[in-house]
Each structure stands twice: as C-alpha cells, then as structure tokens.
Amino acid sequence: MERDGLVALIDVIAPLIGVGAAAMATFRTMIAMTRPSAFKGAGEPPCCYLSQIEIARKRAVAPSRIRRHEAELVSAGLIRKCTMANGARSGHSGCGIFFDVVIARVQEFRELKERLEADRKAHGRLRGMRSSHKRHLKSALLELVETCGEADEVQAIFEAFAQWPSAQALHRMSLDDLAAHEAEANDLCGAALDLLHDLLKSSARPLENERSHIQDTTQDFNTVLCNDEGEAQNLPPATPVERRDATPHGAACCIENKDRAQSSAHKSKLMQQIGGARLYHLCSEDMQVWVNIALQKRSGLDFHSFVIAAQKRLPELGIHPSAWREAVESLGEQNATFCVLITDAKVADPEIPILSPGGYLRGMVRAARTGSLNIIGSLIGLTERNRCRA
Known part of the structure; x- marks a missing residue:
C-alpha cells in the first residue's frame, strides 16, 4: 500500500x-x-x-x-x-x-472500513425509510382528521408521532437504536393507514388504494393501463419531496394547517389504476417476500407497503442509497418506487442481463429528465413476460 x-x-x-x-x-x-x-x-x-x-x-x-x-x-x-x-x-x-x-494490520483495517461503510449505508437506508414513514403518516393523519376529527384513536397516534426524534437527531443515533425506531415508526404508520382504511370502509367512501388480499384476477391488465392514452404515454407527476423535518406540536387538528400538498403522500394514483394485487404479481419473488412481511401486521396491500419493500430491496440489489435519494428527488416517491420494482423484476429475469442494478436505476432517472421514461410501458412489458411464462 x-x-x-x-x-x-x-x-x-x-x-x-x-x-x-x-x-x-x-x-x-x-x-x-x-x-x-x-x-x-x-x-x-x-x-x-x-x-x-x-x-x-x-x-x-x-x-x-x-x-x-x-x-x-x-x-x-x-x-x-x-x-x-x-x-x-x-x-x-x-x-x-x-x-x-x-x-x-492493513488487511484488518480494510475489513473494518468495509464494515463501517456497510453500517453507514444501513444507517442511511433506515433514515430514508423513516422519512417515508413520516411522510405517509402525516398524510394519513390529515385525512383522519378530515374524516373523524380528534377521535381518541387519532389523538393517540398523533401523540406517539409527536415523540419521534427529528431528522437531525437520527444522525446521532446508533444503528441498533435507529433500527428499533424505524420499526416502531413503521408500525405506527401502518396503524394509522389501517385505521383510515377501516373508517373509509365503514363510511362507504371509496378507498384510495386497493386493500384486498393478494389474489389472482381475470381483469385484463393492459386494458386497465391503456384505457387513458394520455396517462399511458406520460410519466405521472412526481410527488414533492419533503425538505423539512420538524416535529409537530399541538392537538391533532393542528395538522390541518400543514402543507396540503402532503395530504396525498400515502396514496399512489398509478397504484389505484393498476391495483395492489396486480402490482404484487409484477414484483420479483424477493420483493414479494418483503411485501408479505409487511402484510403480516397489516390489513391489506397499500402504497406504503410497496415503498418500504422497494427500499428493503436496495441493499440486496447492491444499489447505493444515493441512487434511491436521487430517484426520489427527481421523480417523487411514487415513481422512484415503481422504478425500483421494475429494475428488481428485470434483474430477476435471466433473459435480461443487467450488470449494475444501481446504474440501471440511475439510467431510468436520466430518461425521466429527458422525457423518455415510460413507467406504464415497462409495467406492461413485465405483464406480458409473466403471461408468456405462465
């Protein structure tokens, strides 16, 4: 050396x-x-x-x-x-x-450096997932307040949410403490989304995401995707990326004064169009495992489950956290999630040689910037390949 x-x-x-x-x-x-x-x-x-x-x-x-x-x-x-x-x-x-x-001791120190870098990446991934939990929870709380006001269940969720450490404090947490907090944040977000689902279901209001259990369906996927030609050709608008991470204070109703652009962060228009069960069947077997783990504590499929499953797959694919951050900043969380899903599914396809999943994901981001990314077309392609192998 x-x-x-x-x-x-x-x-x-x-x-x-x-x-x-x-x-x-x-x-x-x-x-x-x-x-x-x-x-x-x-x-x-x-x-x-x-x-x-x-x-x-x-x-x-x-x-x-x-x-x-x-x-x-x-x-x-x-x-x-x-x-x-x-x-x-x-x-x-x-x-x-x-x-x-x-x-x-050079070799010993090299191995120590590798472990340190792995821990740093894991820390960054956990912070990213906590950020997703926070966006989705704030969004769900907004809708819960609109639906049932300051009900006891909503107030309890809000009070637990108010105790979360700030984004800056996350950087000072140990990896073990951060992992524990991320798991708690995931559970609280899931509880809020399940409560919202139950309330909307009991009030007979339309559900924003398909919440049915995973099952096969005979409805034609291509028909669902292509019934609006304009939607099929254009990249769905990116969801704004949260820049501030201040812990809220006050009663639950106070969140109604927050930025209304965050009120749909827990939803996905594209997922509503496709359906949760269909999207699940487009995932690779490895990503389906992470979705299944999420479903063990949830009442059904929703956008949050796919966002977290996509982030869980990043280290397994060897994708650096910076590639995910770049995708979210450029495309929004919805489109970044679908890009990871597509990348992962193609990596699992032996007929599609992808040497660098991270490079492929970054390539999709570059394509979006030039207006040449077609997420719906890619999903249709995955459907056709699955149909041919069936």
Missing part, C-alpha cells in the same frame, strides 16, 4: 480504534517524515526519527501533548516506539517511531 493510501485508511477507521483527531494529526505529521518507498519494499520498516520537541514544533503544540498522542497511538497499535535510555531518537542507533505494526 502507498503511504498516502495507508493514511487515508487510518483516517477512516481511527474513531473505531480509539484514536482522536489530535492524535491522528500527530500520526500524519510523523508518518509524513518517512520515506514513501519504505512502505513498498521488504527492507527496513518506515520510521520517523524526529524528537518530540521537533514534532511539537511542527504541530504548534506543547511537547507534553505529543507524549500523550504517542501513548495513544501505541495503545491503538498504530506505531511502535523505540527510543534510547534518555528518550532520544536517531537513525544511526535505529531508534524512533516505527510504522511496521500498522502495515501488518
């Missing part, structure tokens, strides 16, 4: 091995005094011969701080300290700060 590459690696994993920023600055100062070629060969190990006073002068700190930093670096296994009896260091006597110990 090149010397600069080694330093960059240690910079990433330093907090995990108990090395603070000040000690890392001293580490970088010392290792910069070594020969870069010493990191490539099998000869003498790289060594810094500067005294603590010289290092302190370069760092513009007191020598006592350098002593503490060296002790911290030795304890973390990043340097090996070898000095004369009086503490002096000299290339002639082979005494100084050696870096062979850190070179020997």
Whole structure:
C-alpha cells in the first residue's frame, strides 16, 4: 500500500480504534517524515526519527501533548516506539517511531472500513425509510382528521408521532437504536393507514388504494393501463419531496394547517389504476417476500407497503442509497418506487442481463429528465413476460 493510501485508511477507521483527531494529526505529521518507498519494499520498516520537541514544533503544540498522542497511538497499535535510555531518537542507533505494526494490520483495517461503510449505508437506508414513514403518516393523519376529527384513536397516534426524534437527531443515533425506531415508526404508520382504511370502509367512501388480499384476477391488465392514452404515454407527476423535518406540536387538528400538498403522500394514483394485487404479481419473488412481511401486521396491500419493500430491496440489489435519494428527488416517491420494482423484476429475469442494478436505476432517472421514461410501458412489458411464462 502507498503511504498516502495507508493514511487515508487510518483516517477512516481511527474513531473505531480509539484514536482522536489530535492524535491522528500527530500520526500524519510523523508518518509524513518517512520515506514513501519504505512502505513498498521488504527492507527496513518506515520510521520517523524526529524528537518530540521537533514534532511539537511542527504541530504548534506543547511537547507534553505529543507524549500523550504517542501513548495513544501505541495503545491503538498504530506505531511502535523505540527510543534510547534518555528518550532520544536517531537513525544511526535505529531508534524512533516505527510504522511496521500498522502495515501488518492493513488487511484488518480494510475489513473494518468495509464494515463501517456497510453500517453507514444501513444507517442511511433506515433514515430514508423513516422519512417515508413520516411522510405517509402525516398524510394519513390529515385525512383522519378530515374524516373523524380528534377521535381518541387519532389523538393517540398523533401523540406517539409527536415523540419521534427529528431528522437531525437520527444522525446521532446508533444503528441498533435507529433500527428499533424505524420499526416502531413503521408500525405506527401502518396503524394509522389501517385505521383510515377501516373508517373509509365503514363510511362507504371509496378507498384510495386497493386493500384486498393478494389474489389472482381475470381483469385484463393492459386494458386497465391503456384505457387513458394520455396517462399511458406520460410519466405521472412526481410527488414533492419533503425538505423539512420538524416535529409537530399541538392537538391533532393542528395538522390541518400543514402543507396540503402532503395530504396525498400515502396514496399512489398509478397504484389505484393498476391495483395492489396486480402490482404484487409484477414484483420479483424477493420483493414479494418483503411485501408479505409487511402484510403480516397489516390489513391489506397499500402504497406504503410497496415503498418500504422497494427500499428493503436496495441493499440486496447492491444499489447505493444515493441512487434511491436521487430517484426520489427527481421523480417523487411514487415513481422512484415503481422504478425500483421494475429494475428488481428485470434483474430477476435471466433473459435480461443487467450488470449494475444501481446504474440501471440511475439510467431510468436520466430518461425521466429527458422525457423518455415510460413507467406504464415497462409495467406492461413485465405483464406480458409473466403471461408468456405462465
């Protein structure tokens, strides 16, 4: 490994091995005094011969701080300290700060970096799902207030919602704590959507999403999709992406004053057109597993179940969280969800070689920007392929 590459690696994993920023600055100062070629060969190990006073002068700190930093670096296994009896260091006597110990641990640190990056991605995915839960819950609460006012059930959901940490606070949560909160947020959102479904059903108002159990149907999918030529040719309008994440306060009825554009975030016009059961049958078997898991705690299919299932599939497909964020920002959550569903279904098709699902998803986003993305056409294509294999 090149010397600069080694330093960059240690910079990433330093907090995990108990090395603070000040000690890392001293580490970088010392290792910069070594020969870069010493990191490539099998000869003498790289060594810094500067005294603590010289290092302190370069760092513009007191020598006592350098002593503490060296002790911290030795304890973390990043340097090996070898000095004369009086503490002096000299290339002639082979005494100084050696870096062979850190070179020997490169593979260990690489694996640690990989785990750290995996945790960061998982953290980002959980924050993204919490964001979806929040959008859908706020939207459902708006409709619940319009339907039944400040009923006890609605007030209880709102009070639980008001206790959620802010988006900024999520960044400070551990991965385990965030996972627990995301699961609770998912349950609360599901409870609100189920309550809304039951209320609309009892009042005989039309349901926004198909909530039936998964079942086969004889209705022609192509007819459903193509009965409006304009809708079949154009990309459905993107849902606005929530930019603010302030925790609401006050009574449940206060949310009626929120942005009305959020009042349909838990719905999908395209899903209403297709139907939840049909959309389920277009999913890959792997995505159906995640939808089934959601259904274990729910009364039926809805848009929220597909949004969360799509985000659950991202790491399994190797799609970076940034690709999902880009899709949501450019297309809205509805169209981003259908793009992941289509990408996932095509990856599962052995006749369609897709080497990079993330690249394919980003390609769909670029196509949408040029006006050439046809989500409905892609869904029809999936239907025809499924029909041919039946």
